[in-house]
Amino acid sequence: MSWDSDALRTPATAYAQTLAASVSDWFDGRQMTSKKTLFIGLILGTGLFFGLFAYFVGGITATVDPIKSYRYSLTRDELKQRLIETIKANPNLTFKLTDSTGTDRNDLHYHADIFVKVETERYEFHIKFNKENTFWDNNVKSEISLGAAFDFGYKTGGYVKEAPGVDRLIEIFEREIIKKLGENTSR
Numbered sequence: 001m002s003w004d005s006d007a008l009r010t011p012a013t014a015y016a017q018t019l020a021a022s023v024s025d026w027f028d029g030r031q032m033t034s035k036k037t038l039f040i041g042l043i044l045g046t047g048l049f050f051g052l053f054a055y056f057v058g059g060i061t062a063t064v065d066p067i068k069s070y071r072y073s074l075t076r077d078e079l080k081q082r083l084i085e086t087i088k089a090n091p092n093l094t095f096k097l098t099d100s101t102g103t104d105r106n107d108l109h110y111h112a113d114i115f116v117k118v119e120t121e122r123y124e125f126h127i128k129f130n131k132e133n134t135f136w137d138n139n140v141k142s143e144i145s146l147g148a149a150f151d152f153g154y155k156t157g158g159y160v161k162e163a164p165g166v167d168r169l170i171e172i173f174e175r176e177i178i179k180k181l182g183e184n185t186s187r
Contacts, residue, residue, distance in 0.1 A: 066128070066145035067161050068170055070178055076131040079142040079181075080110065083129065086180045092117045093176065098126075107131055111147075116176050122152040125173050144181075146173060 072079050087095040094115040102108040109130040116123040126148040131141065149169035150157035156165025 064147070064159055066147050067149060067159070067166060069143055069145045072142045072144070072181075074142055076110075076129065076142040079129055079144070082181055083144075083177075086177065087114065090176075090180070114177060116172065118172065118176065120153075123169060123172055124148075124150045124152065124157075125169075125177070144178075146170065149173060 074082065084095060087093040096113045096115070097110060098113055099111040100108045101111070107130075109128055111126070111128050114125045114127060116125065125146060128145045128147055130143060130145075148157070148159045149166055149172075151165055151169060154165060157163060157169050158166060160166070161170075
């Protein structure tokens with residue numbers, strides 16, 4: 001006696017075979033769709049990774065031109081010392097060294113915040129001072145760059161000269177700090 005598969009087929013087994021065939025067909029179609037989805041996901045993930053990488057590298061390495069720079073014939077260390085002495089001599093000024101950048105210990109750029117209190121007004125100035133290498137002027141040895149200026153009372157200032165109130169803040173910075181430091185060549 002031979003076993004005929006159709007003869008043994010019951011309604012339950014027929015349903016199970018039909019269901020298995022449907023699931024198999026669904027997975028075959030789904031497998032193609034999941035391959036497409038995986039491919040699109042990999043492309044989007046790679047694009048997101050490189051996009052974020054470029055954004056953060058660009059943000060870290062981006063530099064903004066200073067609002068104004070002041071050149072000195074002092075060495076960077078002499079300028080730093082004179083700046084600290086000037087601020088210590090005036091109780092309305094506070095100096096906070098915030099960072100130093102560079103790879104050569106002899107050519108570091110120092111970043112600092114200077115807080116100025118004039119009567120009831122408070123101002124904040126972000127500066128950078130560094131050794132200046134100039135090709136055509138050997139008298140210039142160091143530079144102070146005003147990177148940002150803020151007025152806490154009027155909530156003005158910013159990182160660019162065009163920001164509201166920056167012109168007035170430059171005048172305050174020059175009156176309270178630069179003129180007290182001595183001779184310089186501003187640009």
